[in-house]
Structures are given as structure tokens and as C-alpha cells.
Amino acid sequence: MRAALSKAQFTSEFSGRFGTALQPRSRANNEVIPTGIVEVDTLIGGLPRGAITEIFGVISSGRTALMLATLAEASQRDEVCAVVDTTDAFDPKAAALAGANLHRVLWLRCGSILEHAFKVTDMLLQGGGFGLVLLDLADVPAEESRRIISSWWYRFRRVVEDTPTVFVVIAQDLCVRSCASLSLQTTCESDSWRRTAETTISSVLLPRGGGVSPPTSVVEPPTHALLFKGLRLQLHRQKPVNLSNQQVKFIARIPQSQLSLTP
Amino acid sequence: MFACIYSKKMPADVSLADFAYAFSPLVEEADPQTVVIDTDGCELLFGSPYGLANEVALHAGKSKEKGGLGCSVNVAIAANPDTAIMAAKFYEGTSFIAPEEELTALGDLPVDSLLKAGPDAEMRKPKDEVRLGDWTFEQRQLDEIHETLRLWGVQTLGQFAALPLDGVSERLGQAGVQLQQLASGKTERHLRLKQSPPLFTQSAELEYPLSELEPLSFILARLLNQLCAALNAYALATNELRLLLQLENQEFHSSVLNLPYPMRDNKIFLKLLLLDLETRAPQSSVIAVKIDCDPVKPRVLQNGLFIPLAPEPEKLELTLKRLAKLLGPENVGSPELLDTHRPDAYRVRKFTLNAKEKRARRTQKSNQQSSEKRQSRLGFRMFRPPLRAVVESSRGSPVRISAWSKKLSVHGRIVRAAGPWRTTGDWWRHDSWSRDEWDVAVERGNRSMRVTPAATLYRIYRELRNGSWFVEGSYD
Numbered sequence: 239m240r241a242a243l244s245k246a247q248f249t250s251e252f253s254g255r256f257g258t259a260l261q262p263r264s265r266a267n268n269e270v271i272p273t274g275i276v277e278v279d280t281l282i283g284g285l286p287r288g289a290i291t292e293i294f295g296v297i298s299s300g301r302t303a304l305m306l307a308t309l310a311e312a313s314q315r316d317e318v319c320a321v322v323d324t325t326d327a328f329d330p331k332a333a334a335l336a337g338a339n340l341h342r343v344l345w346l347r348c349g350s351i352l353e354h355a356f357k358v359t360d361m362l363l364q365g366g367g368f369g370l371v372l373l374d375l376a377d378v379p380a381e382e383s384r385r386i387i388s389s390w391w392y393r394f395r396r397v398v399e400d401t402p403t404v405f406v407v408i409a410q411d412l413c414v415r416s417c418a419s420l421s422l423q424t425t426c427e428s429d430s431w432r433r434t435a436e437t438t439i440s441s442v443l444l445p446r447g448g449g450v451s452p453p454t455s456v457v458e459p460p461t462h463a464l465l466f467k468g469l470r471l472q473l474h475r476q477k478p479v480n481l482s483n484q485q486v487k488f489i490a491r492i493p494q495s496q497l498s499l500t501p
Numbered sequence: 502m503f504a505c506i507y508s509k510k511m512p513a514d515v516s517l518a519d520f521a522y523a524f525s526p527l528v529e530e531a532d533p534q535t536v537v538i539d540t541d542g543c544e545l546l547f548g549s550p551y552g553l554a555n556e557v558a559l560h561a562g563k564s565k566e567k568g569g570l571g572c573s574v575n576v577a578i579a580a581n582p583d584t585a586i587m588a589a590k591f592y593e594g595t596s597f598i599a600p601e602e603e604l605t606a607l608g609d610l611p612v613d614s615l616l617k618a619g620p621d622a623e624m625r626k627p628k629d630e631v632r633l634g635d636w637t638f639e640q641r642q643l644d645e646i647h648e649t650l651r652l653w654g655v656q657t658l659g660q661f662a663a664l665p666l667d668g669v670s671e672r673l674g675q676a677g678v679q680l681q682q683l684a685s686g687k688t689e690r691h692l693r694l695k696q697s698p699p700l701f702t703q704s705a706e707l708e709y710p711l712s713e714l715e716p717l718s719f720i721l722a723r724l725l726n727q728l729c730a731a732l733n734a735y736a737l738a739t740n741e742l743r744l745l746l747q748l749e750n751q752e753f754h755s756s757v758l759n760l761p762y763p764m765r766d767n768k769i770f771l772k773l774l775l776l777d778l779e780t781r782a783p784q785s786s787v788i789a790v791k792i793d794c795d796p797v798k799p800r801v802l803q804n805g806l807f808i809p810l811a812p813e814p815e816k817l818e819l820t821l822k823r824l825a826k827l828l829g830p831e832n833v834g835s836p837e838l839l840d841t842h843r844p845d846a847y848r849v850r851k852f853t854l855n856a857k858e859k860r861a862r863r864t865q866k867s868n869q870q871s872s873e874k875r876q877s878r879l880g881f882r883m884f885r886p887p888l889r890a891v892v893e894s895s896r897g898s899p900v901r902i903s904a905w906s907k908k909l910s911v912h913g914r915i916v917r918a919a920g921p922w923r924t925t926g927d928w929w930r931h932d933s934w935s936r937d938e939w940d941v942a943v944e945r946g947n948r949s950m951r952v953t954p955a956a957t958l959y960r961i962y963r964e965l966r967n968g969s970w971f972v973e974g975s976y977d
Binding site: 342349429 | 809824834837849880909918945955
């Protein structure tokens with residue numbers, strides 16, 4: 239309380255000399271772009287322009303699904319998108335199946351060199367004009383991403399804040415921290431499989447001495463009768479905190495066209 | 502004053518315009534046999550316009566080796582170009598028509614000399630356009646006026662010029678009035694100067710070899726300034742810039758900048774060339790520099806309120822060049838899927854913003870979107886190169902997996918597996934592929950995870966040729 243009072247006193251005393259420099263900067267841009275996932279957009283409204291959004295979670299928790307959905311949404315609006323692929327993990331086919339217009343996507347492969355990824359991101363943000371910049375650190379070990387010096391994030395936040403660019407960072411664990419305007423954690427609730435043949439099949443065991451023995455045991459159906467269908471995912475909003483509504487569930491499915499390709 | 506040079510029998514391998522440039526830089530080429538030069542300012546060299554005419558006639562008779570034409574020419578001096586042209590065509594040798602004496606000189610010439618002038622007069626079609634003086638007429642118009650004048654009994658230019666202006670205007674129209682002005686030698690116009698096609702090339706030979714990029718950048722900046730000034734003067738831009746460096750070891754270093762849009766910004770060009778030279782440095786010191794470009798029309802852009810955000814083309818090109826320098830050109834671009842079932846088949850093409858393609862794509866995508874219900878799609882992360890794995894199988898189904906690399910590791914019990922999905926292809930090529938794919942759920946380890954672990958989903962496959970197992974990537 240005392241600190242707040244002294245700050246107010248200090249501001250009122252020196253505001254004549256320093257103008258608005260002592261006042262907090264008001265955000266000029268309150269625009270958002272939708273992620274393309276209805277449940278997520280209902281929770282967060284969309285990803286903010288001119289700010290850093292952090293999405294983190296373990297492997298198979300839906301980070302890439304959220305990234306591709308956002309990429310598809312932005313590229314279909316004819317915005318120019320850039321994917322800074324730190325570990326060369328971006329799959330163009332998965333992006334196309336998610337609905338991304340690859341003609342509007344600039345893909346930058348950094349060969350697992352973290353320093354290159356940050357330099358590239360800096361060049362893109364300084365160059366300006368991109369609607370969406372995705373920094374993919376999802377395969378960078380959490381210990382390593384936590385060691386990224388915070389000055390990079392402060393620099394990115396300063397560069398991006400007066401632009402209409404949506405800057406999204408995907409990682410295994412929290413790394414942007416206070417520089418992120420929106421922080422989302424993804425978790426996997428369960429994986430979903432579909433059984434194509436419900437009949438149980440008895441195995442026929444051949445005795446060592448030859449001849450045919452009658453069915454002796456009932457075993458699980460063959461593995462090719464199963465189909466991996468998708469993941470049931472949860473999204474927790476870590477920042478900004480909103481006590482009334484903090485999490486949402488959604489299902490990320492394997493695209494039908496991908497299933498049809500499998501013989 | 503204007504001097505017209507006319508040659509009836511000119512050799513085919515010489516140009517009358519080139520010959521005329523030896524006397525004045527202000528030359529109009531009326532047709533290949535006729536040129537007009539402006540004599541203003543030639544007094545110091547030739548004394549008077551008449552002196553110039555004599556000099557032209559004298560030089561024209563000389564052989565080609567001595568700078569002549571190798572044939573005789575008619576030269577006529579007059580106060581306006583059209584009178585000079587008509588006089589040169591019909592008076593042999595050198596003729597001088599003083600101001601206000603045009604009608605006296607041209608009055609006896611037949612009307613045909615005006616209305617059926619030119620080497621191809623007999624071959625013209627009715628709709629062909631004929632340029633006389635500052636005006637353009639249709640051949641049909643000229644034929645009609647010629648026939649009318651014949652019926653009136655008008656045979657010479659003097660008789661035509663003597664007709665009352667109002668009557669000519671009423672009966673022959675505006676074309677008749679213009680032709681009457683030509684006949685009386687009372688036109689006033691500027692020369693339509695013949696200009697040599699501009700060359701957008703700049704070059705410099707250096708006094709001493711340059712081995713460093715910084716001093717070379719000053720040379721490049723000067724040449725690019727001049728090149729862009731020339732482009733600017735002609736309201737042109739370029740989409741291809743070529744740099745040729747002559748090296749001290751008698752070799753050449755060349756680089757070509759293919760720009761996605763026509764540009765003429767010398768600063769951008771300089772940065773692009775320097776980035777290119779930093780990426781591919783010349784093998785030896787530079788002794789000469791040459792820059793040239795293909796001139797094209799500049800890009801016309803209509804901005805709109807609803808056009809989505811995009812980087813400025815010049816800035817984007819510069820950013821892409823810088824990114825290519827850092828990551829390598831093969832790692833920067835737009836992904837393009839190949840038309841094959843081969844796994845992970847794509848190529849990286851140069852990233853450009855093409856408006857036409859964009860519009861077509863949008864329509865296609867929106868149709869696709871409307872037909873297919875919007876659902877969130879599961880992502881897939883590739884492991885490049887695939888992780889070699891050790892897989893334990895039980896009754897043909899994988900039950901345990903172990904794969905390691907520097908930064909990635911996949912190991913544990915497989916709790917659920919779907920497969921095998923056999924895919925093969927390109928059997929006629931040496932890089933054919935055949936494999937059995939599995940979708941597997943691997944039990945997640947409990948190492949320092951802050952959330953309750955579910956299984957991790959991977960796509961693994963077994964090469965049919967050698968039976969090796971690999972992890973292709975993870976579902977995410």
C-alpha cells in the first residue's frame with residue numbers, strides 16, 4: 239500500500255517533466271485471431287495480436303494440433319505465416335490435412351540449433367508484415383528451453399507489441415513466463431481407438447507332432463482391426479488467470495483422408 | 502532551320518540516321534531513306550546551314566570506310582521540317598528555301614508529291630495510316646481528297662494552297678485544312694527525335710584489385726545508383742539483376758538476382774548483392790565490375806482496406822536473403838507436397854506472395870471447408886531422420902520399443918498398437934520403399950512430469966527389405 243502511494247506521488251510529481259513516460263503503456267492492439275477450434279476460441283477468444291502466446295505441454299498433448307489449427311485459420315485468411323522449425327519436425331502433409339494453405343506459409347528449418355531459431359525469429363519480427371509467427375520448441379528438452387535467456391523474450395515482446403503479428407511459442411514447459419500475454423497448457427486426457435472388427439477370433443495352435451488341434455484359447459483380435467482415432471485433450475489457461483473458466487476439453491482426430499490412405 | 506537528307510538509292514547495309522548523327526544529335530527519321538536534322542547550334546562547326554548542307558552532300562559521296570554513304574544525296578534546308586522533306590524529295594542536289602519563300606519553292610510541285618508521298622505509296626491499303634507532318638491520315642481519306650482535287654482541276658501544291666480556307670474546310674474537312682497547310686509550307690512542329698534504345702548496364706574497371714567486400718560495396722553502390730537513376734528516368738524497374746566480376750586470376754564470378762517483383766531501389770539491390778557475395782565469395786581479387794539488368798514495367802499496386810497484412814515485397818526479399826544466408830537456401834521456403842504416396846515427400850520452393858494463386862486457393866479451400874465439417878485435426882511431428890529402434894514383438898505385434906538419439910528418446914512398453922499397414926511404391930526405382938506401419942501407444946515414463954501421464958503416441962515402421970525398425974514421428 240505504501241509502495242503504491244509512493245509510486246502515485248512520484249508519478250504525479252514528475253509527470254510534468256517526463257510526460258507519459260512514467261505511465262504504463264496502453265496496448266494499442268486488442269485484436270485476436272481465432273484458433274479454428276471452437277472450444278478453445280470459446281475459452282480464450284482467440285490469440286492476441288501484438289503479443290506473445292505460449293503453448294506448452296508434454297509430447298502427444300495436442301500442442302501441434304493447436305498450432306496447425308491456428309496456422310490453417312490464419313493462412314486461409316490470406317495472412318502470411320512463418321513457422322520457425324527448430325528441430326525440423328514440421329510435417330507439411332499434416333499441415334495441409336489440417337487445412338493450411340501452404341502457399342502462405344514460410345517454413346524455416348533451423349537444424350536443431352536453438353541460436354539460429356532465435357535469430358531467425360528476430361529477423362522475421364523485425365522485418366514485419368507477418369500475420370502469424372510460430373516458434374516451435376516442442377522437441378527441445380524442457381531443461382534446455384528453461385535455460386533460454388529471458389532477454390530474448392523481452393526483446394521479442396518489445397518488437398512485436400506495436401505490430402499486428404501473432405507470435406506463438408510452443409514448448410514442453412513454461413519458458414516465456416512473464417513476457418507471455420497468454421499462456422496455455424495442453425494435456426492429454428486419453429487416446430481414442432476404434433475397433434473395426436468386433437468379432438473375437440480363436441487362434442489355431444498346431445501341435446508339435448503335426449495334425450490339427452481344435453481351438454484351444456480365445457485371444458485378442460488382430461492388431462490391424464484397431465484404428466488410432468485421435469486424442470482427447472484438455473487445455474488449461476495459465477495466464478491471464480480467470481477463476482470462473484480455466485479449462486476446456488476438445489478432441490483432436492486423425493484426418494479422414496489420412497485414414498483412407500492406409501490400406 | 503532544318504536540313505533534310507534524302508537518298509533515293511541508298512545501299513542496304515548503311516543507316517542514314519547513323520550518318521546524320523555525325524552532324525547533329527537531333528535527328529528525326531521520317532523513313533529509312535529520309536532523315537531531318539536540326540541545324541540550330543551547328544553554326545560554330547559549319548558556319549551556316551548552307552555550309553552544313555554542302556558538308557553533308559560532300560561526305561555522303563565518300564566511301565563507307567571513310568564515314569560516308571557511298572552514294573549521292575539530296576539535301577534541303579528550310580524553316581520547317583515538312584517543307585525540307587518535300588524539297589529534298591523533289592529537288593536534286595542541295596537546295597535552300599528561305600523563310601516565307603516556301604510557297605514559291607513548293608508551288609510548282611504536283612499534288613501527288615504530298616498525297617502519294619513515300620516509297621510504299623502504291624502498296625498501301627485503304628485503312629493504313631499515313632503520317633504527314635504532325636498529323637496522321639487514313640489512306641482512304643488521302644485518296645478521296647486526291648480524287649476531289651483532280652475533279653476540281655487542282656494539279657499543283659501552289660493551286661491547292663491558293664484555295665480559300667473556308668471552302669476547303671467546308672468541302673474537305675479538317676484533313677483538307679491540314680493538307681493545305683502542308684502544301685503551303687506553313688507548318689510548325691518539333692522534330693520527333695530518334696532515340697537509341699537505352700542500355701541498362703553499368704561497369705567499372707578498378708585501378709587496383711579489391712580483395713575485401715567493404716571497398717567493393719562502394720563501387721557497387723555507385724554503379725547501382727546510376728543504374729537505378731537510368732531506370733527511374735525511363736519509368737522502368739527490373740526483376741533480374743546480373744553482377745559480373747572479373748577476377749585477378751582471369752576468371753569471372755557472376756551472380757544473378759531473380760526478384761519476385763520489379764524493383765528499382767538501389768539500397769535494396771546493394772544489400773541483396775552484398776548478401777549474395779557474403780554467401781558465395783569470389784575466389785580471387787576483383788579487377789572489374791559490371792552490372793546489368795532487364796528493364797520491365799514497374800509493379801502497380803492498388804491497396805485496399807480489406808487486403809490482409811503482408812510484408813512489403815522489397816523488405817521480404819531482403820529478409821529471405823538474410824535467412825537463406827543464415828540457414829542455407831534449401832532450408833528457407835514454402836513447403837510443397839509432391840504427388841506421390843511416398844512418406845514425407847515434399848519439396849521447398851521459393852517463397853513468394855502471388856495474388857492470383859492466393860485467390861484461387863481461397864475459393865478452393867472455402868469449398869472444402871463448407872463440404873467438410875470443421876473439426877480439430879491431430880498434428881504429427883516428424884523425426885528427421887527417423888529414429889532407428891529396437892522393437893520386441895510378440896506374435897507379430899510390437900510389445901516394447903527402445904530408440905535413442907542425441908535429443909530424442911522413445912522407450913517403454915507398447916500398451917496398444919494398430920497395424921500393420923503395408924505401403925510400397927516406386928519399385929522400378931533404386932530408392933523404392935516398402936514398409937509396415939504401426940500406430941503405437943507407448944507407456945509414458947514417470948520422470949518429473951507435472952501432469953498425470955497418458956500414453957505417448959508414435960508412428961513406427963519396419964523396413965521390409967532388411968527388417969529394421971524406425972520411429973517416424975509422434976502424434977501431438
